[in-house]
Amino acid sequence: xxxxxxxDQDRDVDLAGVDLExxxxxxxxxxxxxxxTFGGVPGDRQWKRKSLVTIALTILTSSQAILIVWSKxxxxxxxxxxxANFLVETLKCALSLAFLMRIWNREGVTEDNRLSTTLNxxxxxxxxxxxxxxxxxxxxxxFAYVDAPGYQILKNLNIISTGVLYRIILKRExxxxxxxxxxxxxxxxxxxxxxxxxxxVLDTPFQGWVMxxxxxxxSGFAGVYTEAIIKKRPSRNINVQNFWLYIFGMMFNAIAIxxxxxxxxxxxxxxxxxxxxxxxxxxxxxxSGIAVSMVMKYADNIVKVYSTxxxxxxxxxxxxxxxxxxxxxxxxxxxxxxxxSVYLHSIGKVRR
Amino acid sequence: xxxxxxxDQDRDVDLAGVDLExxxxxxxxxxxxxxxTFGGVPGDRQWKRKSLVTIALTILTSSQAILIVWSKxxxxxxxxxxxANFLVETLKCALSLAFLMRIWNREGVTEDNRLSTTLNxxxxxxxxxxxxxxxxxxxxxxFAYVDAPGYQILKNLNIISTGVLYRIILKRExxxxxxxxxxxxxxxxxxxxxxxxxxxVLDTPFQGWVMxxxxxxxSGFAGVYTEAIIKKRPSRNINVQNFWLYIFGMMFNAIAIxxxxxxxxxxxxxxxxxxxxxxxxxxxxxxSGIAVSMVMKYADNIVKVYSTxxxxxxxxxxxxxxxxxxxxxxxxxxxxxxxxSVYLHSIGKVRR
Numbered sequence: 001x002x003x004x005x006x007x008d009q010d011r012d013v014d015l016a017g018v019d020l021e022x023x024x025x026x027x028x029x030x031x032x033x034x035x036x037t038f039g040g041v042p043g044d045r046q047w048k049r050k051s052l053v054t055i056a057l058t059i060l061t062s063s064q065a066i067l068i069v070w071s072k073x074x075x076x077x078x079x080x081x082x083x084a085n086f087l088v089e090t091l092k093c094a095l096s097l098a099f100l101m102r103i104w105n106r107e108g109v110t111e112d113n114r115l116s117t118t119l120n121x122x123x124x125x126x127x128x129x130x131x132x133x134x135x136x137x138x139x140x141x142x143f144a145y146v147d148a149p150g151y152q153i154l155k156n157l158n159i160i161s162t163g164v165l166y167r168i169i170l171k172r173e174x175x176x177x178x179x180x181x182x183x184x185x186x187x188x189x190x191x192x193x194x195x196x197x198x199x200x201v202l203d204t205p206f207q208g209w210v211m212x213x214x215x216x217x218x219s220g221f222a223g224v225y226t227e228a229i230i231k232k233r234p235s236r237n238i239n240v241q242n243f244w245l246y247i248f249g250m251m252f253n254a255i256a257i258x259x260x261x262x263x264x265x266x267x268x269x270x271x272x273x274x275x276x277x278x279x280x281x282x283x284x285x286x287x288s289g290i291a292v293s294m295v296m297k298y299a300d301n302i303v304k305v306y307s308t309x310x311x312x313x314x315x316x317x318x319x320x321x322x323x324x325x326x327x328x329x330x331x332x333x334x335x336x337x338x339x340x341s342v343y344l345h346s347i348g349k350v351r352r
Numbered sequence: 353x354x355x356x357x358x359x360d361q362d363r364d365v366d367l368a369g370v371d372l373e374x375x376x377x378x379x380x381x382x383x384x385x386x387x388x389t390f391g392g393v394p395g396d397r398q399w400k401r402k403s404l405v406t407i408a409l410t411i412l413t414s415s416q417a418i419l420i421v422w423s424k425x426x427x428x429x430x431x432x433x434x435x436a437n438f439l440v441e442t443l444k445c446a447l448s449l450a451f452l453m454r455i456w457n458r459e460g461v462t463e464d465n466r467l468s469t470t471l472n473x474x475x476x477x478x479x480x481x482x483x484x485x486x487x488x489x490x491x492x493x494x495f496a497y498v499d500a501p502g503y504q505i506l507k508n509l510n511i512i513s514t515g516v517l518y519r520i521i522l523k524r525e526x527x528x529x530x531x532x533x534x535x536x537x538x539x540x541x542x543x544x545x546x547x548x549x550x551x552x553v554l555d556t557p558f559q560g561w562v563m564x565x566x567x568x569x570x571s572g573f574a575g576v577y578t579e580a581i582i583k584k585r586p587s588r589n590i591n592v593q594n595f596w597l598y599i600f601g602m603m604f605n606a607i608a609i610x611x612x613x614x615x616x617x618x619x620x621x622x623x624x625x626x627x628x629x630x631x632x633x634x635x636x637x638x639x640s641g642i643a644v645s646m647v648m649k650y651a652d653n654i655v656k657v658y659s660t661x662x663x664x665x666x667x668x669x670x671x672x673x674x675x676x677x678x679x680x681x682x683x684x685x686x687x688x689x690x691x692x693s694v695y696l697h698s699i700g701k702v703r704r
Contacts, residue, residue: 153681176699177529177696177699180692180695180696183688183692184536184689184692187685187688187689187692188689190681190685191543191682191685191686191689194546194681194682194685196548198681198682199678199680199681199682201681202680202681326551328551328554329505329542329546329550329551329553329554330543330546330550330551330682333539333542333543333546334543336535336539337536337539337540337543337689340532340535340536340539343532344529344532344696347528347529
């Protein structure tokens with residue numbers, strides 16, 4: 001696992017503050033907190049936890065993609081995506097609550113793990129869910145300018161936008177080598193996805209490019225903002241933070257059902273077209289979502305991007321065995337570039 | 353020009369010795385000579401000279417490729433390649449002699465610029481020419497296993513073989529970042545050349561791969577060996593060294609005419625099928641050859657590899673304007689990776 005190499009990269013990086021809640025005055029900036037002090041966990045245990053959530057995210061993301069291939073092979077899927085998304089949020093919410101209950105039983109209710117919250121704390125939680133909603137709505141319009149494989153390629157812009165927003169919003173430093181590694185990650189992932197029709201993406205009209213960039217920024221901003229929210233209160237239990245994130249996720253996905261699939265749900269029913277694979281996909285999405293939150297808490301957006309990129313490559317390799325896929329020369333070249341990128345990221349740690 | 357960034361990379365690297373002439377005993381190793389003392393030239397002038405020869409090589413290599421495209425467009429070329437190669441060597445020899453005469457007129461004949469030599473000095477000069485001959489002969493056989501575009505892709509193995517042999521034979525150090533950059537250079541150049549038929553190269557049979565690796569090693573070894581010969585006597589005038597290199601080049605290319613094209617030359621004449629483009633190509637090859645020698649003298653094989661790789665990209669960009677070529681997405685991705693590689697090579701300088 002190349003991710004082992006990621007272990008140390010931000011041990012020395014401070015979490016500079018962001019004015020998340022629009023509070024002015026004495027509470028303007030989050031204090032600069034060295035990550036190694038999070039939750040008072042010693043460095044070694046912290047590193048283990050970070051590795052664990054990273055590996056979990058990689059495996060979940062890659063099995064997610066495999067489930068998508070499997071469901072496509074099993075025939076066209078007819079369930080409504082918005083209801084599935086709503087169920088994913090609901091399941092995540094329920095799981096967070098279940099984890100919390102175990103903790104309450106074991107440790108009792110404390111200041112850090114109580115579910116009740118203040119308006120000050122909770123007011124920023126709807127923002128990531130709202131951003132994702134806007135991005136998902138935009139997604140319907142971008143297909144007027146690019147086809148689906150072209151969109152897959154343009155989505156790699158997320159890598160760059162996440163890096164840039166991570167730098168600007170979280171004020172975390174990346175070394176020049178880590179920046180170079182990030183450009184390589186984007187180029188390598190795109191190369192690995194190249195096929196004989198990829199050149200069509202170059203004919204994308206200007207509006208298509210603008211939408212792709214806006215969507216990349218929305219997605220990157222939502223990710224970075226989630227990290228800022230979660231890390232603003234390092235001692236707060238992650239399951240409480242998740243619970244509130246997912247409550248708003250449920251709300252915004254309910255809106256999406258009304259906007260996009262109201263008629264279909266009314267006529268055919270909420271669970272129309274659901275199958276075993278659909279259920280597995282929802283379960284997997286829910287677990288991946290929780291893993292992403294954990295990575296935001298114990299690692300960062302950069303680790304998340306690397307994790308999901310490596311997952312993309314793993315998926316392709318596993319698909320060779322499961323579905324008899326052929327790997328292209330472009331895939332080997334892209335994987336080489338991504339591997340070098342992971343290596344450079346790990347050795348390019350910021351020195352102070 | 354990205355090459356400006358290469359300026360400093362081996363100012364601090366010593367040239368460790370190689371037993372070039374099989375001499376044993378007191379003369380076993382070339383003394384360790386800091387490059388900055390070559391020819392007693394101060395650092396600034398040395399850097400200017402290094403940049404100049406590197407830029408010249410880049411421009412000549414890229415116009416070489418453009419001439420090849422032009423000649424293909426102008427119709428099938430019917431001249432024999434072996435006679436053209438022989439003329440290239442002859443022209444290089446004549447040019448070296450002309451440069452020498454100017455120097456003799458200006459500075460008089462000295463120990464360093466006299467043409468006469470010892471058996472000890474001259475005995476290693478045939479080796480690069482012999483290696484290139486073997487490689488060129490092998491080239492005819494590899495086409496039984498791969499097609500021409502596949503061979504172009506496999507030729508990128510030269511980059512890796514040059515790096516490895518540079519390290520082993522010249523005992524020059526590359527930092528871990530520079531090694532990563534070298535892998536990226538190879539992956540990036542290959543990516544930039546990808547087209548819809550490139551995947552066929554993955555079906556190359558085992559013998560084809562073996563031959564490709566052997567040819568890459570022969571070519572890399574010839575390059576590194578030439579550098580070792582030229583740098584073994586830092587104060588010796590480069591034109592004398594070139595003269596002797598090219599004399600043996602002429603001899604071995606004469607052998608190639610006899611082996612491969614004796615009948616054609618006898619029946620149709622030596623200059624059959626020559627045209628204006630052929631003449632320009634021969635002139636360009638001769639100048640590029642001299643530029644390669646200069647790069648070996650004042651820079652090294654690594655700079656040569658970067659220079660010719662960047663030239664490959666320049667050629668494609670220029671071809672857009674000259675021949676209306678379309679650049680592929682793969683080309684943009686490959687160029688990005690090559691650019692990052694050049695950047696990493698320049699910042700990854702070995703620190704001692």
